[in-house]
Amino acid sequence: MKLDPTSLRLFVRVAETGTISGAADASFMATSAVSKRLSELEAYFNTPLLKRNNRGIVLTPAGSALLNLSRGVLHNLEDLDLQMRDYSSGQRGMVRVFANMSAITQYLPNEMRVFFEQHPDIGVQLEEKVSPIITREVMNNNADIGVCAQLLHGYDLIEFPYHVDDLVLVVPKQHPLAEREQIDFRECLDYPHVGLHTASAINLEIMRAASMVNKTLRIRIQVTSYDALCLMVQEGLGIGVLPRGAIRQYVDGLNVKVLAIRDSWARRRLSIYVKDLDKLSMAARVLVDHLVNAAAVR
Secondary structure, three states: OOOOHHHHHHHHHHHHHOOHHHHHHHHOOOHHHHHHHHHHHHHHHOOOOEEEEOOEEEEOHHHHHHHHHHHHHHHHHHHHHHHHHHHHHOOOEEEEEEEOHHHHHHOHHHHHHHHHHHOOOEEEEEEEOOHHHHHHHHHOOOOOEEEEEOOOOOOOOEEEEEEEEEEEEEEEOOOHHHHOOEEOHHHHOOOOEEEOOOOOHHHHHHHHHHHHOOOOOOEEEEOOOHHHHHHHHHOOOOEEEEEHHHHHHHHOOOOEEEEEEOOHHHEEEEEEEEOOHHHOOHHHHHHHHHHHHHHHOO
């Protein structure tokens, strides 16, 4: 015989009802079947667990110990079952998310706060990556969800619309362009730029835009964060392109001016990427639905 939860439950019911027949009725089983299970338990532990008399049964010291232990084991099994059902229903789980800097600084903080209020038992592992790497990592199953700039990636991924970025030009207030409120991007290509990470979607976009007008983008220095770029611009090391919504917290108090870019590519779309919606955990699907819905109401 192997020790199993059914035998332990029957033993607990016998102890609680005080009779084997009472436990059998409560379990919708034959009295002989319950009696057989009890005999097997005693043989398994090689010790008497109960004594039978005219009024029912009385637990031996070993039986009393098994009763307490069985209740703990059965409670843990019930808790295990409930928690695992939470995973299958999307109420519990861990989701891996790779997102670009723009999504992390503008949209995800508030949207994740609301998500955790609604789903406190789901954990999210969030990592910042540049957009081309995000789509690759989602394709390679290293991330469940990718949130980044919409781009031609060449992978077989499912895409959901997210938010829209307005890219702007940041210049020092003493710069010749600082008197302008908006600009065509080609007009700023005669000046040195402060660039972001080489593989960032913004860097790739402005290099492509410069190539389209047969000009070279002159990057004097490259940084890996929006605040560092704004500080470099303030010190006169160049001008830079950034998402308007992501830099409000950085440009306030700095000696810089923000100019709108008139080119159509400057209105940049962000997307949510997954490899296979049907193979996502329920927790990941719940998060995808939340982010898509949050973006739709903005």
